[in-house]
Amino acid sequence: MDTAPLYMDTGSAMGVQIPTAGAGNTMRDAKTTQTVSAPTKEVHVEDFLSRYATSVRPGERVSFGTYFNAFPASYWRRWTTVDSVRLSVATSGAGAVIVYKSNARGALQRVDSVRVEGDAVSNFDLSLTPFGDGGWYWFDLVAGSAPLILQGAEWQAEGDFKKPGTITLEITTLNKTDFCINNLRLLAENPQALEHVKELILVDQGTQKVADAEGFAEVADALAGKLRIINQDNLGGSGGFARGMYEADKNGSDYALLMDDDVVVEPESIIRLLTFADLCKTPTIVGGHMFDLYNRTVLHTFGEVVNPYSFQPDLPSGEMTLGHDFVGSNLRHTGWMHRRVDVDYNGWWMCMIPTKVIREIGLSLPVFIKWDDAEYGLRAKAAGYPTVSMPGAAVWHVSWIDKDDLVGWQAYFHARNRFIAALIHSPYEFGGKVVRQSYAFDVKHLVSMQYATAQGRIMALRDLLRGPEQLHGLLPGKLPEIRSMMSGYSDSQFSSDPDSYPAPKMDKPPKRGHGVTPPSYVGLLPWAAKTVIRQLSLPVSDSSKERPQTNVAHQDNRWWRMSQYDSAVVSNAEGTGASWYKRDPKQLRTMMAESAKLHAALLKDWHKLSTQYKNALSEITSIAAWEKTFEAHSEKSEN
Known part of the structure; x- marks a missing residue:
């Protein structure tokens, strides 16, 4: 129930319309800026019939214009060979199916509708032509005087498509046995997500081995021989993920799907990433988004780039919100989410990399943790291979808002x-x-x-x-x-x-009863200089030492x-x-x-160091170099 707003929306049909010449879906006054969302009706757990079926109560309306059920049309138009889709909706009972679309500004438009009665399958053929810069498709269901049952719905594409590619799904773990067992169980309970997974590899770098955890034997049996555990020394995230890339290439898979250990996965995401990647015009890295594990409706990041001047991770657009809560503003009411977001990289909490790309540009940098995913995306981009952060594919992960990894080890x-x-x-x-x-x-x-x-x-x-x-x-x-x-x-x-x-005690009371306040922008430099001089020269009082x-x-x-x-x-x-x-x-x-x-010294030697690291890149990320590292730090026994 915590995640229901990501699948179903019981708000008004059209919600707040974005004006043709307007700036967005916000209401402003002198003090606040607030995103507006339509009121919603309570969602009832008994209405959920299965992973794919639900009941709409008499006289009520449910929208599937939601994160996991709307179709991100602009991404498919831009990156794949698909130029049209068919929406197929199977229903039982009397009511209506109504199809909507949006444009890049988030303005909503009704596309088509059909009345249904009894057991019915409603098909809508939908062009992707108008989605150059953004936009989604979705549908609403309206029940008549009796419940309307959604038996299932699919977004389909016609064509002479090749055989689906194969995946090596790799999870790197360090003493997160509970998370690993839970995700293995989730995958085992959704065999359709593993249909094209050749091998599920768990690179265990911890001292608390997953293979020794309670419940492991049960989930290993349920995975029907697809699971393999590799025990190696703690080489960090980059060492674990590089091992996944290496094994995917070695066993002949078409893709390496890298996934963190401390996540909860939406299994459908695996199918979506594979389908999208198979239909891309060129080999493409395709990644999922990250929701907050402890606040399930909060989307922590919708896409990331590296600011080239500050060389820091950044948001692709100033309109985007870091940590967007779908309870406060659903998809249909969030204008910026309808514009296609192009990225430099995708975090390796869930990221699928074609092995063709791995063979050409190498494996991860050997950097233990941090910047391995961003650097790899930039390296792939320089080689002509794009990255797509795909809406509708995601995991729940502990957000870095709840961590402080800029401080400490x-x-x-x-x-x-x-x-x-x-x-x-x-x-x-x-x-x-x-x-x-x-x-x-x-x-x-x-x-x-x-x-x-x-x-x-x-x-x-x-x-x-x-x-x-x-x-x-x-x-x-x-x-x-x-x-x-x-x-x-x-x-x-x-x-x-x-x-x-010891209990705290100030040497003297705060000035005028106020605590510490930040300096003004104008006075920042003199304030900072004064602060540094004080810290460098003024001795620490005995009471503050005690x-x-x-x-x-x-x-x-x-x-x-x-x-x-x-x-x-x-x-x-x-x-x-x-x-x-x-x-x-x-x-x-x-x-x-x-x-x-x-x-x-770094400034003085910048150009020399830059040349050294660029020249060494192909060697230190090569399959041969990583193979030596794996051989030196792998345990002999593998399950």
């Missing part, structure tokens, strides 16, 4: 791998603003008393400057090295007991706030614990100087 990989990708792909001299922005990040971490994170980023720059030849060798040992380093910093030592730290000045919730952990304290207990993103941040002027001076020195 992952900061090393964020910093180093972003630079590697920029050295290879940035179109700007010296990588645009990536170097100066990186130094600004270091300063923010340091004035926030996040010394472990800053040290990890310094380690990243040192390794980056050593060149690309070492990357494979760093895969198994870098994470333990980082964790060992971080154990020496109080800001990375967490306690789950709130009473384990007890924290305040407790800071994770969402309030901002650099401009933290820089005003000498000591604070800060909660982590997961809410499972807190750590004690302590200002250390000596450490600050040393680390800030080293960061400046390393960034200067």
Whole structure:
């Protein structure tokens, strides 16, 4: 029931219309901007008859203009050989089937309708010609004086199509046995999704083996011999996903479908990705979207690009919303979602890559985690292979809003791998603003008393400057090295007991009773300079060494706030614990100087490093190079 709005919509038939010359579906006043959605009627669980059938109550109307049931026509028109589709709707009872479409602005239009009675199959032949920049097709059902039953519906295309391709579905896991067993069970219960899956590979890099988990034998039997487990050392996400690519090419599959372990999959997505990829004009990477696992109707990302100047992940359009909730605004009322979104890459929470592409451009960069998916999409794009983030195919995954992977051990990989990708792909001299922005990040971490994170980023720059030849060798040992380093910093030592730290006490009350407020844009530079000078020179009081000045919730952990304290207990993103941040002027001076020195060296050697990483790319991502790494770090026994 949590996900019902993604499948059925009981709101008004047309909802809020977007004016011909209007700007969108928003209502504005002096203080707020609010997306409008039509009122909906309650959805009843007893109306759901099966995965494909439902009942519409007498006199009521249900729309299938929803995320999982509407047809994203513009994507099929742009990327595939399909130029028309047939909507086939099987019903029982009396009522009407009404077909709608939208354009790229989200304006809705009625296309056709038919009255039905008894057992009926209604077919609608629909052209894809008008969907150049965006738009969807969908249908509504209206019941008469008795229930109208939807027996099933399909979007079909005619033509002399080739035999469906074969998939190797690979899941990389590290001690997520419950998630893995659940997804294996979901797949086993939906055999139609596995019809063209040649092999389901679980690359287990953890110490808690999935094969030893309760319920494994049962799901393994249900998968009828398609499941194979590969045990290898922890080579990170890139090592696990590269193994999936390697095995897909080795066993002759047409596609490698990469999937995270901590997800809940919609099995129908596998069929949709395969059908779309088979019909693409050229070999195309096709990925699914990501919904929030803990807030099931929230679509976390609809598509991503890499901003070439800042070299950071970005949204393709300023109209898009990160974290869109379909309860607040359904598909028919969300104008920006009707425009086709073209992307640079798709996250590897669910992404299908043709093995033809793998053979031509290689496997993942050996970078453990972070930026492997984005770099691969950019590499494929440079070779002429596009990526499509396909609406209607998705998984539920823990969103990074509920994580803080820019702080802690992952900061090393964020910093180093972003630079590697920029050295290879940035179109700007010296990588645009990536170097100066990186130094600004270091300063923010340091004035926030996040010394472990800053040290990890310094380690990243040192390794980056050593060149690309070492990357494979760093895969198994870098994470333990980082964790060992971080154990020496109080800001990375967490306690789950709130009473384990002394009660906070301020040396003096806040000015005029107000807490810390952010600086104005105009006064930012002088304020920041004054703050850095204070942190570098002013000694820490004895009382702040003995007890924290305040407790800071994770969402309030901002650099401009933290820089005003000498000591604070800060909660982590997961809410499972807190750590004690302590200002250390000596450490600050040393680390800030080293960061400046390393960034200067990076700027000085940018062109030389860029040439080195570009020249090494084909070798370090090659099947042969990864094969050596797998041989060195795989366990001999495979299930």
